[in-house]
Amino acid sequence: MQPLENIKVLDLSRVLAAPTGTMLLGDLGAEVIRIEHPEGSDSMREWGPFSNGQSTYYLSANRNKKSITLDLKLESEREKFKKLVKDADIIIENFKTGDMEKLGVHYKELQKVNPSIIHIAVTGFGQTGPLASEPGFDPVIQAMSGLMDITGAIDGEPTRVGVPIVDILTSHYVVIGALAALRQRDLTGKGQFIDLSLFDVQLSSMANVTSAYLNAGYISKRLGNQHNNIAPYQAFKCKDGLIMICAGTDSQFVKLCNMLDRSEWIQDERFKTNVLRKTHENLLADMINEITFTKNREDWLGLLQEYKIPGGQVLTVAEALEHPQTKARNLIGEIEHPTYGNIKFIKNPLQFSELNIDYKNAPPILGEHNEILSELEDDNY
Known part of the structure; x- marks a missing residue:
């Protein structure tokens, strides 16, 4: 049995931060249903390089999911979505602040359908503050958080980290938030809304650098491969x-x-x-x-x-x-998809003594599991 086997997650997210978070929940056994616009709403599907016609970028963040399509601008499609919400545990989305309200599927509305629902909203800058309505992209957050200022050659310009580190860190907080909210729901019976911001995540991840400034007024410098506090x-x-x-x-x-x-x-x-x-x-x-x-x-x-x-x-x-260590840890996995074939991926790094993570579903094609919609019960919520 998987730890999240009875948990259903509705994934309305796109690109990397939130999708990676829902993938990790899927790794732990949750049923993750990815919901996109019928014409596709995730630009990540279009980013190369490609393998058997599939974006390797998209493949990196979407295993262990199903895919359905809904146009939430249509009343009939919103009704279908609400039927899904009725039996769901978690909604994860990364619409711009205010967009869910415009669509009429914001937390307070969905709470009427399912009072125990947990809603995680991932945005660039959060639900409040002067930048709340601005879109958030990983490089922008790297720049604004001070991360770029301390990264790069001593005599060079501020440099972006080589992977979308803000998105990756945020995905971990998606999982932490979801698990904490599920545990609190076990104790109180109540769902809740979680406001998760990329900017907040990266600023909180500056660790010793922000501590040095806040407590000692010390401004860390760009030092290339050197360390701000230790030598050699x-x-x-x-x-x-x-x-x-x-x-x-x-x-x-x-x-x-x-x-x-x-x-x-x-x-x-x-x-x-x-x-x-x-x-x-x-x-x-x-x-x-x-x-x-x-x-x-x-x-x-x-x-x-x-x-x-x-x-x-x-x-x-x-x-x-x-590297032999990579092979010894058995970190590279494979999943077979019936249409586009075999894909390789880096496994979830959690290695449990009493649990084998199940990589059951390859990243889905858009709308691959639309039969879920036809199975919805015609009931009132």
Whole structure:
């Protein structure tokens, strides 16, 4: 039995943040019904590259779902939607603030149909504030949250993270919010509305950077592969590429000195503490680079493991997917779709002792499960 086996989720979302969240709920056993406009409302389906005619971007966020189509601008279609709501547990949507009200299917209206419904609204900036009506896109939020300002080369421009990190983080909060609301409903019998904002998520994910400013007035800088607070804690050059070395404590720095055959650095007044090492970080990095450049990444990796110093090779995506650790963890899965064939994906990272996650449904074609609509009971809600 799956933990969310009896939970029905109506997924009115598109692109990445909310769809990834509903996919994760599907991984845990929820029945996820994806609802789109009959002509398609998710631009992600159009983004390449493609595999057997399907967007690989779309495939990354939509396994373990069914797909139906409804035009919520039509009264008859809204009635069908409300019939679905009557037997649902969770609604997840990422319409612009106010759009659900315009359609007449907002939380207060749906609450009349199902008082225990949980409604999660994912927007760029939330339901309140001066930017509430503005659309939210991952790069925009990265820019506005300060994330880009602390990302990139020291002498370069602010840089976007290489994956849509705000969307990904928000998807996790979709799941956290859904599970918390389900648990509270178990205790109180009441559903609720959850206002989830990409901007809020990213600002809350700035961790030590915002803490440093709020509590010490410290403004973190763009440091490339270096760390704002720790040294040496960055990528170093090898003969055949880069290796990340993270000597986060004084004891680890002592081990690093011994590994590099530079025990004299241990007593060097410039490097005795992390504060001093951070002060002289660039000098120390240059000294380490002179040594690391004499060997290949694999050679240094073996030494780092021997000396028990955190570190790892800077790999390409292809190298990461082919890494023995990836294979040992059995992280790559496959699902067969009857129309477009086999797809590969990265499995859910949760590995339970008493649960096997079931990857039962490949990402659906638009309207693939419209038979659900014909099965709706002709009753009054």
